[in-house]
Amino acid sequence: MSRGVLALALGCAMVVRTAGGAEIPEAELARPPTAERVAALLQEASVTGWVDIARQLEGVAPRLYEKNGPAALAWFYLHRWARLFTTTENEIVPLWIDAVNRAKAGHANMRRSYPASDKTLAQDWPRDLQAYVLGSIGFSDQFFSLIQPLDYPPGVFAVLRGLWTADPKRFKECPALALAIAVVYDVPPPPGWPHGQVGPEALSRQLPDPAVVMAFFANADMAGAALHRLRRLPAFELKFVVDLCAPPAELTWAQQTIQTPLASFAKVYDLIRYRRDRAEIGQFMWPLPKYELPLILQQGGICVDQAYFASTVGKARGVPTLLFRGAGLDGRHAWFGFLDANGRWQLDAGRYAEQKYVAGVTFDPQTWTDINDHELKFMTEGFRKLPTYKTSRLHQFFAEEYARLGDLRAAAGAARSAVNAEPRNQAAWEVLIGLRQRLAAEPKEIEGLYQDAARAFARYPDVESGFKDRLIKSLRARGQTSLADAAERETVRKYTQTERSDLGVQQAQEILQRSLQHDDLPGRVKTFYGVLNSFGRGAGVEFFDKIVQPFVDHLLAGGETREALQAVNRARQTLRVEPGRQLEAEFNALLEKVQKAQR
Structure with a gap:
């Protein structure tokens, strides 16, 4: 049209x-x-x-x-x-599989194949459920805002149908809860969820029955057993409540036993006695045959057990929670985050400030891919509740609709209106850039959009760095190597000198990887030492994990043991390595590996 x-x-x-x-x-x-x-x-x-x-x-x-x-x-x-x-399964499932493959979001617990048929997505939906979603602007608004390409559509529709069939009244009373369950329970969680330091025999990585979860939280909300009014929370936040690994019996135990108020909920982390004896002997896997909340409270544990206990107790009590893992200056750690009484995410419960854990990584239960705490903060920023953002989203929706109808110029105009109304609408920028590319815009124009988008997200480094990275790649693709190198160095320098040194390390990693792919050995060595000297001084475990270890392994794979030994020794002198800390142990292990290869 x-x-x-x-x-x-x-x-x-x-x-x-x-x-x-x-x-x-x-x-x-x-x-x-x-x-x-x-x-x-x-x-x-x-x-x-x-x-x-x-x-x-x-x-x-x-x-x-x-x-x-x-x-x-x-x-x-x-x-x-x-x-x-x-829409039929034959139409939608291949698109979903393609999205999963492109995002590398598949995992071992998913089925090896997902057969499809001519069955439509809502073919099994009762008529009253169809009437409800067609007539509910509130449910539609949450559904179309929340749903992502990585959501398995037949699974989402099947869960919604099951929840409606089990109790239509409860569904209508708690529609956001139903939607949160649907987008989390559409596919099984990965083997390493909620963390990888407990074996499958001790902890079953199976989600409970969706109808049981719906009843549990709806009843808890009605009885006042939830610390948040769950009926008032959006599906985006409720998905961090319903991603349950513990069975209902343990959740009930947590409700009855752990009475810590929401105002001081961070203290739940410290209810678990820290087992220094396990840490000192390197016993990082849970040693007992069962991994249950009462047993963890009784036995104590290391940081990952503290984080699991606190985050699971939070879910049991109706608090959106996340279990974070991250690398600090001299070790790795686990902590948790939760939604406080003011609707703000507290993401540092159990985090050691002096260790500068610059980014904590957690599972997004909707996609089972990683997100970090900074990305979560951006996704929950208050500007999303402003009228300007709602206006921006309206323009974005119609930009996508015009594009579907084939009117790309009208679509681009609507997308431009979207970013003008609220420049922090990241999805709108993606739509606009994609449309200008489809309209065969010159690379310089696209690079200008990357720059404009990066400026719009100057307060959000994860988003900003993504657009800057695409700008650098575009410059390099059209032969502007000097400009690309300068922009890349400036990006690394900016982030390594701020609290987001992880982004600087990530960019430095790309510099090194490009050298490993295209340069000869002297060029690779020169690049490594350049990155080490420029960005590695005083760095910690993350730099070791992403720069030092991969480069030394690369040298060993090529038989360059002498260069590998020099790289280990130089890196040890440059990074912040303190006696008795985990980073020292990592360097010792790497040195032993190199020395063994020299024999």
Whole structure:
């Protein structure tokens, strides 16, 4: 549909005729779809199917958007549901598999194959569930904002159907909870979740039954046993409550036993006695045959057990929590984060400030991929609740809709409106950049967009660095090597001199990896020492993990044992290596490995 066709349509009375011949007059389109209209569409779909209805509704929302119609978003959601109701597994599953492969999000606990059929996603949905989602703007808003390409659509729809069938009243009372469960329970969690320091015989990595989880938290909320009012939390936060590894019996035990208030919930971490004896002998795996909350409280544990206990107790008590793992100056550590009573994420519970754990990594239970604490802070920033962000998201949705309809210029205009309304809408920048690329914009224009986006996210280094990295790659791809090198060095220097030295190390790692792929041995050695001297002074375990260890292993693989020994010794002199700390042990082990290779 071209913009010219839209403009022509706007000059006439807007009347929509559905597949069954029923008219939707312009006056009705000025407000969200009524319950009567939804019922009529459902009745019509039972006779003709959703394909024709979706086709007839296709241009309605864009025309309302062009007129700044207040109901544009509601009709947009109605049309998106109609399209989803016509989507078959054969159409959607290959797209999901491609997204998983591109993101490298597959893991050993997933099925080896995901067969698909001509069955539509909502084919098994009862009619009253279809009516509910079609008529609920609130549920639609959360659903279409939360759903991601890595969500397995048949799994999400199946969980929603199961929760509705089990208790429709509970579903309608706690729709965000139902949605959170659906996007977490669509595929199984990976083998290393929630952490890798307990064997599978002691801890089953299986999610509970979704209906049991729904009942547990809905009842806890009703009884006042949850520290947050779960009905008031959005699905994005509730997904960090329902990602449960412990069975309901342990959750009930936690509710009854651990009475720490939310105001001081960080103290739950210290309820677990730290087992120095295990740490001193290097017993980092849980040594007992069972890994249960009461047993951990009784036996004590190391930092990862403290973090697991605190985060799981938090979930049991209705608190969104995360278990973080990270590298500091001289060791690795685990801690936890939680949503406090003011709706702010506290991400440093059990974290040692003096060790400068610059980034903690945790699982995003929706995708089972890693996110860090800084990314989480950005995703939960308060600007997302502002009217400007909601306006930006409206423009973004219609940019995507115009693109689907083939009107790329109208789509690019809507995307530009989205980033103008709220420059911190990252998804809108991605849509705009993608559209300009599809419109064959010159590389310099795309690089300008990368720079504009990076400036918009100057307060959010993880996002900023991503756009800067793409700028550097673009410059390099068109032969601007000097500009690319200068931008890369400036990026590394900026981040290594701030609290986000992990981003500097990440960029330095890319410099080294590029040298390993393209340079001869003298060039690789020169690059390593350049990176070490420029960015490794006073660095800790993360620099060792990402720069020193890989380079030494590379040299050993090529039989360059003499160079490997020199690299270890120089790195040991440059990094911050303190006696008796874990980093010293890491260097000792690496040195022994090199010396063994020399024999």
